[in-house]
Every structure is written in structure tokens, then in C-alpha cells.
Amino acid sequence: MLNRAESETIRENKLIRLDADLVIAGGGMSGCCAAITAARAGIKVVLVQDRPVLGGNASSEVRLWVLGATSHMGNNNRWAREGGVIDEILIENLYRNKEGNPLILDTVLLEKVTAEKNITLLLNTMIYEIEKTSAKKISSVKAFCSQNSTAYQLTAPLFCDASGDGIVSFLAGAAFRMGAEDRAEFGERLAPDSGYGELLGHSIYFYSKRADRPVKFVPPAYALQDIRKIPRYKTLNPQDDGCRLWWIEYGGRNDTVYDTELIKWELWKVVYGVWHYIKNSGTFEDVDNLTLEWVGTIPGKRESRRFEGEYMLTQQDVIGQTRFDDAVAFGGWALDLHPADGVYSPLPSCNQWHSKGVYQIPYRCYISRDIDNLFFAGRIASISHVAFGSSRVMATCAHGAQAVGMAAALCRQENLLPHDICAAPQMEKLQNALNRIGQNIPGLPIRYREGDLMREVSLTASSVCKLDRIPFDGPWLKLEVGTGQMLPMKRGEQYRFRIKVRAEQKTTLHADLRISSKSFNYTPDVTLETLELPVEKGEQYLDLIFSQPIPEDQYGFLLFRRNDDLSVQGSHSRYTGILSVFNGVNKAVSNNGYQNAPEDSGVEAFEFWCPRRRPGGHNIAMEISPSPEPYAAAHLRNGFTRPYLGTNAWTADPQDPHPAVTLAWDSPRRITSVTLHFDTDFDHPLESALMGHPEDVIPFCVRAYRLYDAAGTLLYEQRENHQALNRIVFPYPVETPSLRLELEHPFQHIPASLFEIRCE
Structure with missing residues (x-):
């Protein structure tokens, strides 16, 4: 029998103090x-x-894909x-x-976190109170785990709030905003009016599956009975489930912190009403054997509090791609705003407006302007409501959070506060430390x-891919879209291309040479x-000779306009940094081939030219003159890892x-580690849930490699690599004048490639 001496009047839970x-x-x-x-x-x-x-909206509790x-x-x-x-x-x-x-992503995250000996993980533990040594400094937080009836007092010199609703920042008194800024404050032309609403709502998803016999569904009493209350109910179909139903959204007219439980019940009402409609309305065929497999029990939150940092990112920064001296992360999702009435709104479920490229996010967005030892991470960062429409997505949030983690380490190593990192010498240290881990x-x-080993090294390669020819061995690509x-x-070059086409009848090929x-x-x-080149019926080679030189070193585009009578030959060969692009449609992100921005929106109009997912997306077979020669060994130390x-x-x-x-020095060098940056196709989105992917290892990624010293001694061998960044730490320093x-x-059709090699 377990006996403990407990008070018979007032008792306290077990308390653990952690520093x-x-x-x-x-x-x-x-x-x-x-x-x-x-x-x-x-x-x-x-x-x-x-x-x-772990994982928040990406976890098995919510099941949104990471993007x-x-x-x-x-x-x-x-x-x-x-x-x-x-x-x-x-x-x-x-x-x-x-x-x-x-569910598997849950295990990946738990493994990654628990593998770090410097992390103490407290699950099922809620922070509910803070202590401060002054108005501008947090000293500790108090938390409670209901699963083990244990209270925690957590003391640290630095705090990071990545809680979504900003519980630590709110309790600490950090300035925050909730709802949209007026257009006048930042001059943001996409700032919504009161009719559209000021907040994005929550969503709950469901999964269905097919049983081997009919399954009935009796809706709960709280389920929505009149499906016509959902204006877009006619778009529902039995094939859509999970986060494809992101538009089942509600709560933008409510307080998205304190009203979350009310919002959850309304979303359950909608979800079970939607399933009742699918199963029992008679509108759909072949649904008798369908059954609900899972319904979310907590809503996925989009927006609540946003806290004020030393800089607030705005629409103009996103669209204009503002360059910042303290850039530490980037975004690139569309300015994606939703009507506050969500699933009940007659308006389009979202308005997505893209910029022409990615935009930088400055470090100052991640530090509190009024609490000295507080970082922000995730969706609570210092970003306007309009810009938040882009920055709120999980991969962008996580990317900025990595900058916070590295900045915190730098603060502790040099006895600094978050604001001190803004100074030029420290900022350069932070940026460099992030880039060295692949940020x-x-x-x-x-x-x-x-004194860095890579400044003194001589690099030679066994061979170099010239790319003067992309082999004519692939499928025919019909010009059903551009x-x-x-x-x-290269700057100043005038390019000539030879391609192979197949024409159904006599026609004309329109080819553009474009740049950004x-x-x-x-x-x-x-x-x-x-x-404009005349094309005879049948197969033939065409020579495209352009007289205009390229003005800068940059990517150029050889584009063929749509022609249903024409096909160009593709290639089975794929190469790092080389892509075919298509002027098609991607409804998932409001891409109709062309962004026709409304007047006075502050958004630019332009065409979309995007790759196709594998196994599609074949390069166009061609001969190229002069040869681009884009793969010099010198790139291995130019500092760019993509x-x-x-x-x-x-x-x-x-x-x-x-x-x-081969890396060679003029005399033996003492080397403790080697870091390699491989190509894992940074164009592939890697959605974490629901969609699936054609392969489990990115085909550009080098799987097997060996590292030798000058004497031919094998220092390291890898046979099953699938990660972009490999860091090899030797058990003892290696003294050698060269490495191979x-x-x-x-x-078969993808040559070995490497972005960066670094010795320390």
C-alpha cells in the first residue's frame, strides 16, 4: 500500500522546478x-x-498539411x-x-524532439501564470499537467512564445493586436472592411472510409439539418475529406481566443450536418458503404492575437519583396484572406493574391518591443492582418521559429538580450549560423x-556536366497549355536552341525568350x-535563334505558347536547378494561369509558369548554344545551398x-567535421498529410557516398542517405592535406549533384 503524509485540510499538487x-x-x-x-x-x-x-495544426488532432x-x-x-x-x-x-x-508525423516529431538531450519536453502541460522581475522582464512561468497532477515552475533568462494564442506574451503584458488594421494605418490596399470581417476562423476536418457492407448514419441532435445554410453546399462530394475541406471554417466574427469552445461546437454542427447530407440526402451515389473514420476534436486555429515587435511586416513588404538587413526567414504563400463568416458566407471562401517571388522576414518581427527577454514564434509574430494572410502557414512560421532558436542560443553564449542581436556584428553571426544549418x-x-578552411581550399572535380544538350529521349509534350x-x-549571351516538334498539321510555333x-x-x-516559326506537318527539328542578349546572370525562360496542333519532345534526363514550366491551372491556390489583380489592390498582374509534379514535369529536349555550363566545382564554396x-x-x-x-590544401589541415548540402528538390512542397507523394526519397538526392583522406583511408561511408544536410563529425580530428x-x-537519368561542402 502506497502511503504519503498528506495534509487533511489544504493540499497542494506535486511541484517540480526546472531551470x-x-x-x-x-x-x-x-x-x-x-x-x-x-x-x-x-x-x-x-x-x-x-x-x-506535437505538431499543432499538423498533428493527428487537426490534420492540416504543412505548407x-x-x-x-x-x-x-x-x-x-x-x-x-x-x-x-x-x-x-x-x-x-x-x-x-x-499519425506517423506525430512519431517523427516526437522522435526528433526527444532525441535532443538538451530538450526537456512537457506534454499535456498548460502555462497559466507568469512571474516578472520587472515590468519588462519575465523570470518564470507556472504550468500544470492534469495527467500527472503535477505543477511546474520553469525559470529561464529567455522565453519564446510559440503558443498560437500567445499565452505567455499576453500574461506578460506584451502589446498585441486582434483583428484587421485600417487601410490608413499602413496604406494596405487589401485591408478588409467590416463587411468582409477582421479575423480568420477555425476549421475542423473529417476523414471517411469505405466499409465492406452498408453503414447507416444517424446524425446527432446538434447536427446542422438545413444544408442550404452553407452557400457552397453543392460543391460537396464524397471524395473530399480531411484538409481539402479547409473551407469548413467558422468563428471570424467571434473572439477567437475566448470563444473557441463555442466555435468548436458550431464546427461540429457543420461537420456532422455535412456528413448527414452526404450519407442521407440521396444526392450522391455509392455512399451506402461509407462511414466516418475520424472527426477532429479540437479546431485548427488560423488567427487570434498578433503581438507587436520592433517591426511589423505589411502587405507592401510581401508584394514589393522588401529587402531587410536583418532578414532571417522568408515567406511565399499568397496573401490568403477569408471572409469572417466562413462556411456561412456567400463570398468566395478565400482571396489569394500572390507576389512575384518570395519575400524576406526580418528578425525584428520575432522580438517583443516591450518585454526585453521575450521572443515570438509562429502565427503570433509582429505582422499585419493582411501580411499575416501569407505568413501564417506552418512552414513559414516554423522557418522563422528556427531563427528564434538560434538567436536565443547566441544570446546565451554572449550574454545578450534579443534586441542586442539587431546590431550588425551579431546579426551577421545569426544569419551565418542559420545558413550553415540550411536555413x-x-x-x-x-x-x-x-582562416576558414574553405577559403584556403583548392577544389577539383572528376567531371562536370556541361548541359549543352538535354537528350531527345523522352515523351512528347503536347502544347495544350503554354x-x-x-x-x-549568362549576361551578354545570345542563345540558340534546337528542339524537336511534332505537328498534326501545318502550323506556326510562337516562342518567347523571357526573363524576370x-x-x-x-x-x-x-x-x-x-x-514565329512555320512548322510542317509531322516530326522535325527547329532552330530558335535569338538576337537579344541576356542583361544579367539569372534564369531565362524559353516559352512556347499554347498550340493544340503541336508537341515538343521531352527528355527523361533531370538535372539539379533545371525545370520545365507550364502556364496551366492550379485551383488549390487560385492559380488560373494569370493573376488578374483588381484595381487599387496593391497587387501585381502576371502569368504563372509552374512545374508539374513527378512523374510528370519532363524537361524539354534541346541543344543549347552557347552551353550554359552551370555546374562548376567552384560552386561548392560559394555559400549558396540551393x-x-x-x-x-x-x-x-x-x-x-x-x-x-577533391579538396586540397597547401599543407595538412586539422579537420573535425565535414558538412554536405545535397539536392532534395526544394521545389517539391512535401505536404505532410493526405496528398501523398510519388517517391519516399527525392530522386535528385545522392544516396551513397564515401569520404577518404590523402592516404586513401576511408573516413566515412553512407549508403542510405535521404536528407539534404549531412554533417559528419569525426570521432577524433583528421590531419590531412586533402579529402576526396x-x-x-x-x-539512371539523374547525375550526382552537390550544392556545398564545408570542412571545419
């Missing part, structure tokens, strides 16, 4: 990525999550998947879970300082030259039987 360098409130994607980043940088973290699993700047591959943001820890998680989820089961801050490469090829092009008005974008909004202005990769000749790179990295081609 850390950083306490993080909230275990969604943002909290997880902040915690892992900080822990790996060497500081002690307590991660407090009020739910039984960010890639936007379902439906915009012009090329190679825009967020890097660092969020990418590592999504790549691991793909490897284990390409079918998109959110990718647009336009900012890894910087190698004096079709084109993106290629890295901003060299770092991938929106082909500037036409340099147009050719395409930007060019491929930034070394790629071996496809015929090279033993691709290798041997790689294997990942697939």
Missing part, C-alpha cells in the same frame, strides 16, 4: 523547430505543450521550400510516410571568414524577343562512372 536557458511555450511546428535549433546550438530548453502530441512558400507548386516561387529543421522533418516524414498519415535566407550566402524550359543564363524583371525572381514578366540566380551546384557528367570531388568525396549517381 533552463530558454523556455518555449507551444509544441506546434514552430515550437518544435525553435526547440531543436536551440538545443543543437548548445543551450538547455524546456518545451511546454498543452496537447498530448509554406512552395504553395502546392502553384506559384512562381522556385526552389522555395523552407530549409533547416523544418525541411529535415518534412524529408524524414516523406521517407517514412509518403502516403501522408498524420536559406534569400540572397544571403554562407560567409567564409579569414510550355517552357527554365535555364540559368527582378533577377532573383522566377516570374517571366519581361519578354526579350519573340520568334539555386539562386544560377544552379549553385556542382553536378558530375552523367557518363562519369565514379563522380568525385566519391559519390554515386542517384538514378
Whole structure:
């Protein structure tokens, strides 16, 4: 018998006191990525999550897919998947879970967090009170776990609020906003009026499955009886479930913090009413054997409080792609605003307006302007309601949270407060530390300082892919939509292409040579030259000779206008940093081929030219003169770990039987680690749930490689790699004047490629 001496009058729950360098409130994607980043940088973290699993809206409790700047591959943001820890998680989820089961994502997140010895994880634990040493400084938070009846007092010099509703920031007295700013405050032309509403609502999803016999459904008494109250009920169908039903949304007219339980009941009413309509209305065929498999028990929240930092991101920053000295993250989802009445609104369920490329997010959005030791992460960051329509998506939130985790580590290492990082020397340290773990801050490469091993190294490669020819061995691509090829092009060059076409009848091929008005974008909004070539019936080669030179080093576009009588030959070969693009339609992100922005919206009009998902998306077969030669070995230390202005990769000749790179110094060097940045196709969105993917390992990713020293001693071998970033830490320092990295081609039609190699 278990006996404890307990008071017979007033009793208290067990109390555990924990000290850390950083306490993080909230275990969604943002909290997880902040915690892992900080822990790996060497500081002690307590991660407090009020739910039984990690992942927030991505978890099995809500089941929304993780997305960010890639936007379902439906915009012009090329190679825009967020890097660092969020990418590592999504790549691991793909490897284990390409079918998109959110329960498996739960296990991936729990494994990643618990693998870090510097993280103490508290699940089912809710923060309810804070203590402060002054008006501007938090000293500790109090939390309670109902599952073990244990109270916690968590003390730290730094706090990060990634809780979604901002519980720590709110209790600490940090300035916040709830609802939309007036148009006059920031001059945002998309600022909504009161009729449209000021807040985005919550959503609850459901999954169905097919049984082996008929299953009846008797709706609960609280289910919606009159489906006509949902204006778009006629779009319902038995095939849509999960987060494809994102538009089952409600609560934008309510207080999305304090009214959440009321909103949840209304969403349950709608969900069970929708299922009642599908099962019992007689409108749909072949639904007798369908049954509900799962209905969410908590709503996925879009918007509540947004806290004021030292800078507030606005619509103009998103659309104009403002450049910031303190950029630490990026976004690229559309400005995606929803009517406040949600599922009951007669208005379109969303308005999505895209920018011409990704935009930077400054560090100042993630630090409180009035609490000295408080970071913001996730959707509570300092961003206007309109800009929040883009920044709120989970991958963007997590990407910014990684910057918070690294900034917290830098603060502890150098005894600084969050604001101190804004100074130029510290900001450069933060940006460089992030980029070294694969963060990718647009336009900012890894910087190698004096004495760095990579500044002194000589790089040679066994071969280099020239790309003067994309083989004529693939399928015919009918020009049922505009079709084109993106290629890295050089300033001052005049390009000539030979392609192969097949015509159903005599016709004309219209070909454009285009570039982006901003060299770092991938929106082909500037036409340099147009050719019109007569085409005879049947198969033939065509020579496209352009006289206009390329004005800057950047990606160019060879685009063919739609012609139902014409096909161009594709290729089975795929290459790092090379893509075919199509002027098609992607309804999921309001892409109809052209963004026709309304007048006075502050949004630009332009065409969408987007890749297709594998196994589609074949490159266009062609001969190219002069050869782009985009794959020099020198790229391996240029600091960029994905395409930007060019491929930034070394790629071996496809015929090279033993691709290798040699790093040599003028004398032996002491090396403790080697970091490799591989190509995991940063264009692929990696949606974490529901959709599924064609492969479990990105086909561009080098699976097998070996590392040798100058004496030919094998230092490391990898046979089953699937991650973009590989860091090899030697058990003891290696003294050698050279290293040789041997790689294997990942697939028959994809040559081995590497973005960056770093020795320390």
C-alpha cells in the first residue's frame, strides 16, 4: 500500500522546478523547430505543450498539411521550400510516410524532439501564470499537467512564445493586436472592411472510409439539418475529406481566443450536418458503404492575437519583396484572406493574391518591443492582418521559429538580450549560423571568414556536366497549355536552341525568350524577343535563334505558347536547378494561369509558369548554344545551398562512372567535421498529410557516398542517405592535406549533384 503524509485540510499538487536557458511555450511546428535549433546550438530548453502530441495544426488532432512558400507548386516561387529543421522533418516524414498519415508525423516529431538531450519536453502541460522581475522582464512561468497532477515552475533568462494564442506574451503584458488594421494605418490596399470581417476562423476536418457492407448514419441532435445554410453546399462530394475541406471554417466574427469552445461546437454542427447530407440526402451515389473514420476534436486555429515587435511586416513588404538587413526567414504563400463568416458566407471562401517571388522576414518581427527577454514564434509574430494572410502557414512560421532558436542560443553564449542581436556584428553571426544549418535566407550566402578552411581550399572535380544538350529521349509534350524550359543564363549571351516538334498539321510555333524583371525572381514578366516559326506537318527539328542578349546572370525562360496542333519532345534526363514550366491551372491556390489583380489592390498582374509534379514535369529536349555550363566545382564554396540566380551546384557528367570531388590544401589541415548540402528538390512542397507523394526519397538526392583522406583511408561511408544536410563529425580530428568525396549517381537519368561542402 502506497502511503504519503498528506495534509487533511489544504493540499497542494506535486511541484517540480526546472531551470533552463530558454523556455518555449507551444509544441506546434514552430515550437518544435525553435526547440531543436536551440538545443543543437548548445543551450538547455524546456518545451511546454498543452496537447498530448506535437505538431499543432499538423498533428493527428487537426490534420492540416504543412505548407509554406512552395504553395502546392502553384506559384512562381522556385526552389522555395523552407530549409533547416523544418525541411529535415518534412524529408524524414516523406521517407517514412509518403502516403501522408498524420499519425506517423506525430512519431517523427516526437522522435526528433526527444532525441535532443538538451530538450526537456512537457506534454499535456498548460502555462497559466507568469512571474516578472520587472515590468519588462519575465523570470518564470507556472504550468500544470492534469495527467500527472503535477505543477511546474520553469525559470529561464529567455522565453519564446510559440503558443498560437500567445499565452505567455499576453500574461506578460506584451502589446498585441486582434483583428484587421485600417487601410490608413499602413496604406494596405487589401485591408478588409467590416463587411468582409477582421479575423480568420477555425476549421475542423473529417476523414471517411469505405466499409465492406452498408453503414447507416444517424446524425446527432446538434447536427446542422438545413444544408442550404452553407452557400457552397453543392460543391460537396464524397471524395473530399480531411484538409481539402479547409473551407469548413467558422468563428471570424467571434473572439477567437475566448470563444473557441463555442466555435468548436458550431464546427461540429457543420461537420456532422455535412456528413448527414452526404450519407442521407440521396444526392450522391455509392455512399451506402461509407462511414466516418475520424472527426477532429479540437479546431485548427488560423488567427487570434498578433503581438507587436520592433517591426511589423505589411502587405507592401510581401508584394514589393522588401529587402531587410536583418532578414532571417522568408515567406511565399499568397496573401490568403477569408471572409469572417466562413462556411456561412456567400463570398468566395478565400482571396489569394500572390507576389512575384518570395519575400524576406526580418528578425525584428520575432522580438517583443516591450518585454526585453521575450521572443515570438509562429502565427503570433509582429505582422499585419493582411501580411499575416501569407505568413501564417506552418512552414513559414516554423522557418522563422528556427531563427528564434538560434538567436536565443547566441544570446546565451554572449550574454545578450534579443534586441542586442539587431546590431550588425551579431546579426551577421545569426544569419551565418542559420545558413550553415540550411536555413536559406534569400540572397544571403554562407560567409567564409579569414582562416576558414574553405577559403584556403583548392577544389577539383572528376567531371562536370556541361548541359549543352538535354537528350531527345523522352515523351512528347503536347502544347495544350503554354510550355517552357527554365535555364540559368549568362549576361551578354545570345542563345540558340534546337528542339524537336511534332505537328498534326501545318502550323506556326510562337516562342518567347523571357526573363524576370527582378533577377532573383522566377516570374517571366519581361519578354526579350519573340520568334514565329512555320512548322510542317509531322516530326522535325527547329532552330530558335535569338538576337537579344541576356542583361544579367539569372534564369531565362524559353516559352512556347499554347498550340493544340503541336508537341515538343521531352527528355527523361533531370538535372539539379533545371525545370520545365507550364502556364496551366492550379485551383488549390487560385492559380488560373494569370493573376488578374483588381484595381487599387496593391497587387501585381502576371502569368504563372509552374512545374508539374513527378512523374510528370519532363524537361524539354534541346541543344543549347552557347552551353550554359552551370555546374562548376567552384560552386561548392560559394555559400549558396540551393539555386539562386544560377544552379549553385556542382553536378558530375552523367557518363562519369565514379563522380568525385577533391579538396586540397597547401599543407595538412586539422579537420573535425565535414558538412554536405545535397539536392532534395526544394521545389517539391512535401505536404505532410493526405496528398501523398510519388517517391519516399527525392530522386535528385545522392544516396551513397564515401569520404577518404590523402592516404586513401576511408573516413566515412553512407549508403542510405535521404536528407539534404549531412554533417559528419569525426570521432577524433583528421590531419590531412586533402579529402576526396566519391559519390554515386542517384538514378539512371539523374547525375550526382552537390550544392556545398564545408570542412571545419
